[in-house]
Amino acid sequence: MPSLIDLRRRIRSVKNTQQITKAMKMVASARLRRAQERVVNARPFARMAGEVLQNVVGAVSGAGDLAGSLPLLASREERKIQLVLITADRGLAGAFNTNLIKAAQYFIDGRPRQDVSLELYGRKGRDYFVRRSVRISGEVTGISQSATLADAEALAQKLIGRFSSGQADSVYLLYNEFKSILSQKVMLRKILPISVPQGTAQRDYLFEQPPAAMLARLLPDSIVLQILEAFLESAAAEQAARMTAMDAATTNASDVINKLTLHLNRVRQASITREIIEVVSGASALE
């Protein structure tokens, strides 16, 4: 039976933990708001750019074989696959990183005959795969909450370079999508070769530049946008996951404190009762 002092010590320690989880939850919810804002701010551009792309494709598609003239559209046999894994830099976010890493491992295991190389964004994914026998083509850590357009551009350039030079036959993004505060969804998205949305032009557009030339420049930009979107989604999802996890941890700590307090009171009462019995029986022995 634990002594009173031990119980009190444990209650104090759980209370301290609870304070930390509570603070982390609050920090995460403040950061979540900011991250969500960035996601929302990025949406109009993505929507409009998608429409422009569709219009240009609509204008060009009469010209015949697109994939022949634009290498970014040409799909070939997948022998060398590039997987970009976007994890968080920090833990304590529930199953956020675990789910992603599991999905990545599953992706690799499911392609034993292909050569999969990993581009790792985020410390957690790096820490896991660095010690395993996978090919790592690059890693970037420390930007999971602050990824900017420039980061997305740098990655896009690297990936397009690898795809064009034949170092990769296809490129996939693996990241957590922010669905709601309570749920994140692991997303696997193929970004190269690009599959163009089937489009017809909404209007009969005048073109300042030949539409085909414009398309050739639009395509790399659309990859940058997809990567940026993944970065922003992942940042928001990370904060949401951490907030939920820390909320659950705070509730659990309350439960433990309640249980321990109840136990502590029982033990205390039992010892008081025992002392009274001792006093009473000692007194009666004197009579």
Added chain:
Amino acid sequence: MAATLRLEVATPEHLLLKEQVTQAEVPGLQGALGVLPEHSPLLSELGCGTLTYVLENGQKKRMAICGGYVEVGPDFIRVLANRAEAADDIDVKRAGEALQRANERLLHPTPELDVARALNAMHRAQSRLDSAARR
């Protein structure tokens, strides 16, 4: 016939502007494009330069933009710029310094100089200065 156009300016990270305007001038890749209401549909790439627009109350505004696309419809202009900054927000001193840096780099090239990038930086700084100077 519509008397105004809806002007939307967005960068990949923000929607910067959504206003009714009576006319606008966009820096296209091959020169400035003036747009009035009922313009025929048009798609173009953007260069670096100054976007000028006139609000319904006659107020004239400027914005430095660089790279991207513009889509014109009968009652709207959508500017998808890679970089954009309202003229009032431009830090003239910083832009001036950036221009000087780019200039120097181009005048005294080192072997590892990325000429395209330096030229780009120069254009960007120049367009910001131009937009700010005319306010």
